Amino acid sequence: MEEKLYYQDENIKVTNLRITCNHVTIPIDKIDHVNVDFKVTTMIASFMSFLFSFIVIGILCYLYGNWGYIGILLLIASFVWYRMVYRSYVELKLSTGAREVRLWEASMGKREYIYRVEEALKGALIDHIKEKELSAAKSNSPQPAFSASETVILKRILLEYDKNNR
Structure with missing residues (x-):
């Protein structure tokens, strides 16, 4: 898979595989949510x-x-x-499972920088989800339409229906 660049400057690099900020790398597939937080x-x-x-x-x-x-x-x-x-009024936060990572903070005057990084991250997340769905659709392994518990529930419903219609 080729790495696609969404945003890059001297501090932050966002690709379709990972985000790197201050020598810390977080894989895109581990990120659940991106949030811009204001310390109001x-x-x-x-x-x-x-x-x-x-x-x-x-x-x-x-x-x-x-x-x-x-x-x-x-x-x-x-x-x-x-x-x-x-100086640290606007924060860019990432949710990775149960953890919340404060990725970057900026003053109110530099909030546009945070917004650009957030848009790049959201674009990378959306493309990653689309790619994952396409690869799941193209895979040859058939996936069950229902989980095991849903199958049992449907079986019970059908048995009751048969019993009531006899």
Whole structure:
């Protein structure tokens, strides 16, 4: 089988057989689901703490005078937290069985990059599923129309039908 390239840059390579990112390779047939996740609640919490620190500065300066620098430290810490969350706001996640792998993260400004990789991954997954279905259809081994449990259920239904019609 020939390897078909869907997307490639210096960080990520997506083919019909595998995805390689940061020297980690995951086979396409092991991937169940591709998801783009936004850290909305964390972003809101960090932004609210940043705004809340302004109120704390005002209260500390008004009530305690010289203790206002504690509010400034809180303001700086909340701003640093906000910047950290902003840098990794959008995540590309893959589900492989029971595991969920965080493949890549980017800031809100670079979310188009994540979307391009997601589209390439979805295209590779769809083509892999089509290829698998075609190879199953072309195989010479006959596949049963029903599983063993379905066959037993159908047999019981037919026996009851025969018994009722006699």
